[in-house]
Amino acid sequence: MKSSFSSLSKKSFLLVFAYAPAGLGHLRVTDALYRGLPPEASPILLGSQDTTITAMHRMMSVHTITRAFFEWVEQGSAEEFTTPLYRWYLRSHADLLYRQINTIIDQRLNIPDELLLIATHFGLAHQAAAIKEKIIENRKIKVSIVVQVTDDSPHHIWYIPGADIIFVPSERTKDRLEAYGRRSKLPPVNFEVNPYPLSPNLNTDLTDSRMDHRKSQLDPHKDTTIHFAIPISGAAVGMDFITHLIDFLHLKSSRFQFHVVSKNAPFTFRFLYNMNSRPQVEMHMSPHEKEVINLYEKLYEDTTISLEVTKPSEQAFKALITPKKRGGSIMFFSNPVGRQEYDNLHFLRRNNLVPQKAVQKELWNRAECDHILESEERNKLLKEATSWRALNLPKGSIESAQFIWWCLREKILQSMLSCRVMSDSAHQTQSELQSDGVEQFWMKTAEFLQNNT
Numbered sequence: 542m543k544s545s546f547s548s549l550s551k552k553s554f555l556l557v558f559a560y561a562p563a564g565l566g567h568l569r570v571t572d573a574l575y576r577g578l579p580p581e582a583s584p585i586l587l588g589s590q591d592t593t594i595t596a597m598h599r600m601m602s603v604h605t606i607t608r609a610f611f612e613w614v615e616q617g618s619a620e621e622f623t624t625p626l627y628r629w630y631l632r633s634h635a636d637l638l639y640r641q642i643n644t645i646i647d648q649r650l651n652i653p654d655e656l657l658l659i660a661t662h663f664g665l666a667h668q669a670a671a672i673k674e675k676i677i678e679n680r681k682i683k684v685s686i687v688v689q690v691t692d693d694s695p696h697h698i699w700y701i702p703g704a705d706i707i708f709v710p711s712e713r714t715k716d717r718l719e720a721y722g723r724r725s726k727l728p729p730v731n732f733e734v735n736p737y738p739l740s741p742n743l744n745t746d747l748t749d750s751r752m753d754h755r756k757s758q759l760d761p762h763k764d765t766t767i768h769f770a771i772p773i774s775g776a777a778v779g780m781d782f783i784t785h786l787i788d789f790l791h792l793k794s795s796r797f798q799f800h801v802v803s804k805n806a807p808f809t810f811r812f813l814y815n816m817n818s819r820p821q822v823e824m825h826m827s828p829h830e831k832e833v834i835n836l837y838e839k840l841y842e843d844t845t846i847s848l849e850v851t852k853p854s855e856q857a858f859k860a861l862i863t864p865k866k867r868g869g870s871i872m873f874f875s876n877p878v879g880r881q882e883y884d885n886l887h888f889l890r891r892n893n894l895v896p897q898k899a900v901q902k903e904l905w906n907r908a909e910c911d912h913i914l915e916s917e918e919r920n921k922l923l924k925e926a927t928s929w930r931a932l933n934l935p936k937g938s939i940e941s942a943q944f945i946w947w948c949l950r951e952k953i954l955q956s957m958l959s960c961r962v963m964s965d966s967a968h969q970t971q972s973e974l975q976s977d978g979v980e981q982f983w984m985k986t987a988e989f990l991q992n993n994t
Contacts, residue, residue, distance in 0.1 A: 546579045547981060548990045555653035556584040558647065561662035561670060565774065565830060566855040570661045570691050572834045573740040577979035585645055599618060607701050624697040625634040628667060635668035639675065646680060655683040657990065661691055663698045664921065670703030687986055689738060691715065691855050694884035697721050702728045706989060708735040708982060711888060711973050724847045733985060736978035742838050744867025744976050749846045752865060758847040767796045770870060772837055773803035779875055780812040782938050786850065789942035791821050798823065800844065802837045804830060811971045841875035846870045857885040860894045860930035861976045864958040871957050872931035892974060894930045908947035926956040
């Protein structure tokens with residue numbers, strides 16, 4: 542594998558990660574890919590200077606009316622109409638990115654003869670594709686553009702004419718984007734199905750003692766402290782829900798120790814101030830997004846986390862990490878916002894990594910009634926739970942706290958620690974469920990570069 546990565550480490554090779562400040566997701570994926578590079582590689586991180594991307598992301602995440610509008614735009618005939626307009630806008634506003642890349646090239650001690658641009662946001666991917674030929678012509682260098690789709694959602698805007706490879710998490714998304722391209726008579730693009738790129742740090746094996754510690758945390762009959770991670774999204778949505786969830790769970794048991802990971806920003810100040818006064822909450826915060834990612838990684842490195850509440854955004858794909866790995870905590874998902882989060886949950890459901898809708902609803906009902914499972918139904922349910930990596934939370938913080946507590950008491954969470962994600966028998970989606978997506982990403986990219994020298 543090391544030799545196949547040699548092309549990524551040449552002095553004449555320029556590797557640029559382009560990401561957009563639209564929440565932490567795109568940066569988290571970029572960070573995972575960065576961590577999978579060989580030490581001798583020298584990538585450059587290029588953040589978008591377009592502040593409208595950040596503003597739009599927060600507006601559609603926080604405000605109910607704008608969120609509903611954007612969700613409508615992403616569906617059916619509305620998407621068919623708006624995607625070409627948005628694509629045209631992005632590709633016709635690429636001058637700033639062109640100047641940035643030229644500056645990067647000019648500042649290199651060794652003038653590169655090859656540029657590889659990795660994009661984890663469709664906006665920068667379209668802009669890079671729009672200026673690709675211009676860079677080739679004016680700088681006389683080879684240019685390749687590789688795109689990583691950050692949700693299992695076939696948004697039409699992820700069809701990037703001019704990209705060399707577009708990595709997607711599933712055959713479903715690949716097929717639907719290819720069908721859209723044919724229907725819209727767009728130039729063909731090379732889509733590759735690749736397991737979702739997860740942080741190699743989180744995918745590290747737990748020691749036996751730390752795995753025993755995780756099991757002990759989820760044993761309802763023990764008094765071991767339960768370490769509970771709560772990463773706050775980049776748009777800082779659902780903070781009231783999180784506040785009440787923490788308080789209600791603390792009333793259920795003093796075993797819970799919460800670890801809140803958040804960006805320290807004006808729109809999170811009040812929430813973080815309130816959290817800081819709670820002895821059951823440990824704060825991990827920074828004003829810098831890249832540092833927030835590092836704090837999250839370090840939390841899992843230093844502490845055996847057994848539970849996490851998060852959005853079903855790109856974080857949903859942490860379900861591909863088994864509980865025997867550092868990042869393999871049992872996950873609870875808050876209510877989905879936006880089409881991509883529904884699509885991510887669909888990915889997990891069709892791979893049986895979360896309960897099917899009817900089963901999930903039945904679990905909520907039993908928890909709400911504080912139902913004590915009978916022996917036969919307990920055995921059946923606990924056996925089924927061994928295939929789950931995550932659970933969806935009901936609406937409302939009181940209901941969610943009760944649900945988490947009930948799952949702990951009825952040993953459902955303990956059973957979920959036996960999940961293997963991939964069964965021994967091969968099936969058509971097996972490649973989608975592997976947790977080494979970062980390694981495969983770079984192997985396929987290096988192979989492409991080698992075959993196109």
